[in-house]
Amino acid sequence: MQYQGVLTKMQTEHENPIQYYLVFEDDFIHVNQLLDKKVTIAFEKYQCLACGENKKIFRQGYCYDDFYNQPQVGDWVMRPELSTAHLGVEDRDLEFEKKAQLQPHIVYLANSSNVKVGVTRKSQVPTRWIDQGAHEAIEIVEVPNRYLAGITEVALKEHVADKTNWRTMLKNEIVDEDLIEFKNKLRGFIPDEVKEYFVENQKETEIKFPVLQYPEKLKSLNLEKTPEFSGVLKGIKGQYLIFEDNTVFNVRNNEGLVVQLTIV
Incomplete structure (x- = not known):
């Protein structure tokens, strides 16, 4: 074939x-x-x-020109804390950015090679975790826009990793962690304006790969x-x-x- x-x-x-x-x-x-x-x-x-x-x-x-022109690859994608659509401020295309940024976002913990903090749109749960090769994950906060998710990630990555070691993930050299315990320890480091969005659900999502x-x-x-x-x-x-x-x-x-x- x-x-x-x-x-x-x-x-x-x-x-x-x-x-x-x-x-x-x-x-x-x-x-x-x-x-x-x-x-x-x-x-x-x-x-x-x-x-x-x-x-x-x-x-x-994307080719070089489109990478620096297309709204879907603006700096706010990799760095959510740079999002400005909630202020009505355009980066490359305000209408696109409003649709992408002004929707529910999740800050989460995922364990693929180690426990890390990350951000994704709510509609991308659990797809984002699958794409990262995480075998377990849990939501920390659910916020109404990307900016709030971004500042939460920035605050939490002072206390937990924000990167995955892809080699360790692929070798499956992983350790099961108590993500509920991790989550509750991080609760006190959530920015004040985000504390009300803490997800009380204490259930991990488990993922099996073929x-x-x-x-x-x-x-x-x-x-x-x-x-x-x-x-x-x-x-x-x-x-x-x-x-x-x-x-x-x-x-x-x-x-x-x-x-x-x-x-x-």
Whole structure:
């Protein structure tokens, strides 16, 4: 079987285990069905997710020009505390920013390689946790806009990590933690204007990934340096494909690359 299309992050369904889908313009692949099969990935060209042109991808699926022009990749995306739509102040496109920023957001704890704090739109729970490869997560606060979530994250990351060690996550060198205890310890560090939004629900979300074999020594596949790769798929975790020879491929980091997939 052969498929061709531009890579975007895998779509997921929260089942046991997580179900993964690669969605192309005219087709889709249920990636779980490829486990234990030989998969060949061949890089064909670039296709910017904004302009659609065959221009080298700069970051997050966008060419250089679009990365610095498109509203969906403004600085407030990675740094929510920079959000200004609640003030009526435009960054790149105020109408877009209002839709994205002025909706319920969650500040959460997730455990993938370690316990970390993060921010996501409420509509992206639990998708965000799945994409990070977290095996457990819990909500801390639910706020009405992205700015409040951002200042909460800034305050809490003084007391808990805000990064994931992707190598540890993929090797599954993880320890189950009591996220309820973590959450309650952090409660006192929540900014005053956010304290009323504390989520009293004390239930963790558990996530199981479809992995038959975890890698021991990781080799990260870069399609721009190695335009064609073949290997037996052994697992899917976060946004990574894990192969039998310890090669791992981050689908999300390769958004905007047009590839041909051959399945044997």
